[in-house]
Amino acid sequence: MARNPRIVQAFRAMKEIGIREDKVKPVLKRLLNLYEKNWELIESENYRVLADAIFDEEESKVSEPEKYKKCDEDEDTEGGGLVHDELVRRPLKRLRRLGETSSSHRTGSPNVAGTLLKKPKVEDEPSPASLQQKSLQCNIGKRTEYLPASPGSVSPQPVSPASVSPHHGDRTALPGPVLFQSPSPAHASPHHGGMNKGKQTVEPRPLAVLGRPEPNSHSSQMHFSSKGKELMSPNVTSNGKGPQRVSLSLHIKDLAPEPCVIPKKRVVDTHALIIPKEEPFTDDMPQDEVPIAVIHPDPLSGKDLAIREFSTGKSNWQEPPESLHADEIVGGGASASMSKRHTSCELATVSNEIPSRLEIASSQLGEVKISVSYNNSALGGQKFQLPSIDELRELMEQRCLRSYKLIDPKFDIIKILNDMCECISELATNSSNQSREGDVMPALDVLKRSPGRDALDAESNRENGCMLVRLLNGSFIVQPSSNGCVDDVGGKELVVLPQHELTLNELRWLHDASDITKGEEKVEISWVNEINKDFPPPFQYISENLVFQNAHVSFNLYGIGDESCPTCFGDCLLAEQPCGCACRAGRKFAYSSAGVVEEDFLGECISMTRDPQQQFLLYCTECPLERSKKDDFPEPCKGHLKRKVIKECWSKCGCHKQCGNRVVQRGLNYKLQVFLTPDEKGWGLRTLEKLPKGAFVCEFVGEILTISELYARNREKHTCPILLDAYWGLKGGSRDEEALCLDATCYGNVARFINHRCFDANLIEIPVEVETPDLRYYHLAFFTTREVHALEELTWDYGIDFDDLDHPVKAFRCRCGSKFCRNMKRSTRSKSAIITG
Numbered sequence: 001m002a003r004n005p006r007i008v009q010a011f012r013a014m015k016e017i018g019i020r021e022d023k024v025k026p027v028l029k030r031l032l033n034l035y036e037k038n039w040e041l042i043e044s045e046n047y048r049v050l051a052d053a054i055f056d057e058e059e060s061k062v063s064e065p066e067k068y069k070k071c072d073e074d075e076d077t078e079g080g081g082l083v084h085d086e087l088v089r090r091p092l093k094r095l096r097r098l099g100e101t102s103s104s105h106r107t108g109s110p111n112v113a114g115t116l117l118k119k120p121k122v123e124d125e126p127s128p129a130s131l132q133q134k135s136l137q138c139n140i141g142k143r144t145e146y147l148p149a150s151p152g153s154v155s156p157q158p159v160s161p162a163s164v165s166p167h168h169g170d171r172t173a174l175p176g177p178v179l180f181q182s183p184s185p186a187h188a189s190p191h192h193g194g195m196n197k198g199k200q201t202v203e204p205r206p207l208a209v210l211g212r213p214e215p216n217s218h219s220s221q222m223h224f225s226s227k228g229k230e231l232m233s234p235n236v237t238s239n240g241k242g243p244q245r246v247s248l249s250l251h252i253k254d255l256a257p258e259p260c261v262i263p264k265k266r267v268v269d270t271h272a273l274i275i276p277k278e279e280p281f282t283d284d285m286p287q288d289e290v291p292i293a294v295i296h297p298d299p300l301s302g303k304d305l306a307i308r309e310f311s312t313g314k315s316n317w318q319e320p321p322e323s324l325h326a327d328e329i330v331g332g333g334a335s336a337s338m339s340k341r342h343t344s345c346e347l348a349t350v351s352n353e354i355p356s357r358l359e360i361a362s363s364q365l366g367e368v369k370i371s372v373s374y375n376n377s378a379l380g381g382q383k384f385q386l387p388s389i390d391e392l393r394e395l396m397e398q399r400c401l402r403s404y405k406l407i408d409p410k411f412d413i414i415k416i417l418n419d420m421c422e423c424i425s426e427l428a429t430n431s432s433n434q435s436r437e438g439d440v441m442p443a444l445d446v447l448k449r450s451p452g453r454d455a456l457d458a459e460s461n462r463e464n465g466c467m468l469v470r471l472l473n474g475s476f477i478v479q480p481s482s483n484g485c486v487d488d489v490g491g492k493e494l495v496v497l498p499q500h501e502l503t504l505n506e507l508r509w510l511h512d513a514s515d516i517t518k519g520e521e522k523v524e525i526s527w528v529n530e531i532n533k534d535f536p537p538p539f540q541y542i543s544e545n546l547v548f549q550n551a552h553v554s555f556n557l558y559g560i561g562d563e564s565c566p567t568c569f570g571d572c573l574l575a576e577q578p579c580g581c582a583c584r585a586g587r588k589f590a591y592s593s594a595g596v597v598e599e600d601f602l603g604e605c606i607s608m609t610r611d612p613q614q615q616f617l618l619y620c621t622e623c624p625l626e627r628s629k630k631d632d633f634p635e636p637c638k639g640h641l642k643r644k645v646i647k648e649c650w651s652k653c654g655c656h657k658q659c660g661n662r663v664v665q666r667g668l669n670y671k672l673q674v675f676l677t678p679d680e681k682g683w684g685l686r687t688l689e690k691l692p693k694g695a696f697v698c699e700f701v702g703e704i705l706t707i708s709e710l711y712a713r714n715r716e717k718h719t720c721p722i723l724l725d726a727y728w729g730l731k732g733g734s735r736d737e738e739a740l741c742l743d744a745t746c747y748g749n750v751a752r753f754i755n756h757r758c759f760d761a762n763l764i765e766i767p768v769e770v771e772t773p774d775l776r777y778y779h780l781a782f783f784t785t786r787e788v789h790a791l792e793e794l795t796w797d798y799g800i801d802f803d804d805l806d807h808p809v810k811a812f813r814c815r816c817g818s819k820f821c822r823n824m825k826r827s828t829r830s831k832s833a834i835i836t837g
């Protein structure tokens, strides 16, 4: 199997600093585990975390005295071989320690863990020697250069004396991968060159400090390698005898040598310390260590230059300087008060021209903007300079990466904020008619706490459905509405659901929350979940049956016959003589003028279905159902219930569309709602209004397919099939292509949510012929068997024989709650093996 390129890259990076693959592997594995495969954390700062972790591992294997002994030996090593095992293996660790030593030495505050940088007092102006100590390193491709810290440079980190090598005395090294572009060699100062045939003395500092370069002034602060291509290390001994030690970044970054330009942006990137979930370097790295790049004010320029601090936990654009600890800034002086420290350090100097407001994001038309401003009075006299938008973006994204583990490469904090402006704009515009200022803010409040499903859950605890408003940015506002209808939404809480938090199915359901029919029906049907966070199962809503493949359904004009149809006129129900359609159904209309099924007709249907005495079963000589099961020994036909059929007028008739003999074809009329049942039956259908007895509720709609096609499908999916078997036994049996059924599993209408109830269900299914009187295909419509109250669940008797485990409906334990439940009593009632209509 091809190796993960990120692993390969990590190995390569470590190899470049002399760490063998076998050393890298276990540590990398551990880190990946620790960071939950968050590669960004490991890769940042040129694999600094990885390198440090390896050094830690190595170090833990070596006792302290041995370690120091080893270091001593290293110091004496002649030749400065680049690949010196222990030294090269531990650059960062060592660098940090050395920096700490120096810090301790300088500040006398060894226990202070802070690492932010401060500008030293003027009287602390370093001697040339100490300047050397604070020299900065510039890495240019394979060239290393050193910048002495400017007067505004850093005090290194303190460290416990125990961790300090006695031999490192006042020598410290650069820790992290500080990258500079090189100044031109012409600017290099011979004073600080330290070029001892490639072995240079580099003094310690804990973290990156960038001297703000002046075109001519910085040359005296730079150290160069004499050989442009030579790899230089901060830890090269001053006598030229010590080995070179390699800064991690040195090898990995490959910057083109260009005139000295300090890429501020780059520095921010490079130096932001990645604090992992569990800090693995606690032995020598304080938790609040915030090694960062600082651009120092140029003491010579006389300009007011603000310090820019970038830390993992703090940045002065976000928090007032009071939140910064002096020790973080200077690496010492822990006892001094913050303001005093700041004053004494003269770090943050802000010119009057520096803006106190930073615009961050804006809506497209600029009518809504997000900006940050600082409160000067709250700064206690401190001044600071707001960062650039790029700096802000980078730091925020790093922070998000650490805190929220957002690793989407397209993640863009500014885009999010821009989107927020768009949302405000949209909301404000939408609500302008109502001129209610408060309308926007609740939504924003919700935005803050908008984990989509929780928000939805909160909403779903309301009794009814919700209204969705799609925002420009692709998010949704879920607004609850009463009775599942899109009305009376004023004053209710808005919930913003970020689109990306939802699965496609959830997303689709959210679109459909107020109307799962997607406009396919005359009425809207909402769905609601008052129990948990589940969404309804995925399916495609269709309002009319569709032929799947082999089900031959012939919609012909022949059947009704010319002689009878002309009798249909206006509203057939009002005619003195029953029309030809009614004649086909027993010379009586099935519907009353009230639009419900006639009492007698309904009574007959109910008793034919429920009363075993009244049941009339037709048996096939060769049952297509049994045939489709493809058993070696097919069972004999179990019988098909003979049913009463309604014949509606239709397009070929001369009557009006509103004819009383056209009910089912006119579609849904009542307010229904899909809901999650509380009694573990899954989703169900209920009515939101009272229904009269005999009322048409809905048709069972699905794919029309042959029974053999149904069996050819994955049986596990058969939760919603229904046989159109009313005429199967008439001619001794149906051919395969004539034995039809409906499957609403993938394509269906609201009826797919109607649950089963044994015997006394409030719905009954009645075959309805509309366009095809060919006895193979008909509509199956549900009518109420009695008056049904608002919010009552709608049920029908699937006619399942729970003892027949061979039926195509996925077996379920009946929880209908009926006192006549067949599943409880293990009834031997003989009905069709699957749901029949």
Ligand SMILES: C[S@@+](CC[C@H](N)C(=O)[O-])C[C@H]1O[C@@H](n2cnc3c(N)ncnc32)[C@H](O)[C@@H]1O
Pocket: 537, 680, 681, 682, 683, 684, 719, 720, 751, 752, 753, 754, 755, 756, 757, 809, 810, 811, 812, 813, 814, 815, 816, 817
């Ligand atoms: C046509 S679907 C009805 C809608 C289904 N409840 C859902 O969530 O999609 C049939 C399935 O609902 C469940 N079901 C229907 N009536 C039930 C009952 N009385 N007891 C338990 N489960 C039932 C069974 O899982 C059955 O396979």
